[in-house]
Amino acid sequence: MAAYFMNSYDIVDEQQFSQYAPQVIPLLQRYGAEVVAADVEGIAIEGKPRKMNAIIRFPSVESALKCYNDPEYQPMKAIRIGSTANCTVVLVKEFAMK
16 A cells, blocks of 8 residues: 655755755655655645645555665755754555545
């Protein structure tokens, strides 16, 4: 069953953050992931929006966690952490209505 990372954060260093996506996209693809949505102009319906909001689909919870914990991702993660604030990353399982 698919799983989704829901990411939300404020970008505080645009220059440093610009290094993140070009590095992380190939890694995501290696784990069968796809960026379903990414927006820096999200519309808040409830609560306070962050600058960046993204949804990334993985084939499974296992592949999502392996990607997140991959040693190759750790320097990329450091770029994201160093260039953002108020970060929330939530992993949710796909919901299948019966």
